Amino acid sequence: MTLDFGVVPSYAQLLFTGLLWTIFITVLAGSISILLGIAIATTTLYGPKLASLPVRRITFLFLGTPLLLQLYLLYYGLSQVGVMLPAFWTGVVGLGLHYAAYNADIFRASLHAVDPGQAEAARSLGFSRGATRRLFIMPQAIVTALPQVGNNSIILLKDTAVLSVLGIAELVLNAQRAISETYRPFEFYFTAALLYYVVNLAMEFLLGIAARKAEEIR
């Protein structure tokens, strides 16, 4: 056994570029998952039955099958129906959709948990139904949902690694590029793991601060 981490520094730039893409994908897919999660939650709670039932069913499909399978379906399926989406966007949208299903569950529970008296008070002050939800219910629900949605975003960060399978040049794929030149899989995958761990810790730290702030607001 010979371990030689000496080869890693000469690929530092490649790995760092990969890391930046990983963070960028996390931010993009994370935003999609949060916005779409809110949209799904409000549709299933307030929408007409005609819309809420199919949305519920589709969400269930996303929760019950693996992310990788969903990515393949998007990747191969879209081209079958003639939609040509670059692999990068297929990956970002697929990841965003997957976690939107998870976030929707959390937002739905948080919207449910807002004290009904809040809505009654706003309505009796003359706010419309829509304005009540937008200005009073939603902000409170978002604060309640924050810790769990944050947790999902950390899980999402780790799942961006799966996008390497589609040929998206994030951290894992760039590590693989370095490995194909050096034949040192352990060193590079280990370094990649270390980088993920650092970003993970940073995210946990920031979310901890955000959660405490949210607690203060409440």
Next chain:
Amino acid sequence: MDFQLIGRILPHIVEASLLTVGLTICSLALGLVVAASVVAGRFSRMTPIRWLATAYVSVMRGTPLLVQLFIVFFGGPQFGLELTPFMAGVLTMGFNIGAYMSEGIKGAIIAVDKGQGEASRSIGFGRFDTMRLFILPQAAPLMIRSLGVNTVILSKSTALVSTIGVVELTYSAQRFVTSTYKPFEVFAVSGAAYIAIVALISLIVRGTEKLFDADRRVGA
């Protein structure tokens, strides 16, 4: 929808699902052993062991499963550890899910009333017997839900071992897509197979919960 194609690939998909179930069961068995050891470590009286167990959970939960899998499968041979893809998959997923499961078990143990342990210790039971006879039986019903959730997550993450060449559900689906160019049909069947597996696990979890509930009623 090409129903003829669905009929043709169905037997193969069913066969591949059996491998997915096998992967899940083997990883679960290993995961439970790992989880039990980690929990024992986290309640240890020796501080370094507690640190080690905590660090283990943090690292396993803080890095992607896919990267862990690649470290074991591709990096292992550098240490003379040549594993078959199936073995590498079970080993990685077992050690990974064990870290997640240990959190659920730890939570359940902490949730048991502190007085129970104190009472048992004060009438002369040792630390080990207190855990075995009083704490764990009361903690068991509390950990079923989280163990079940983790098993569902595990069954879905077995899809990742397709990347190292285990022909389980996802890999066989991918093969059929490239040979038939009918992604919707193929993924509909394999997706349904995953949902069936997840539903089966949920059913078992619910059954176990009922069993414990009935137990408690008889005991009361």
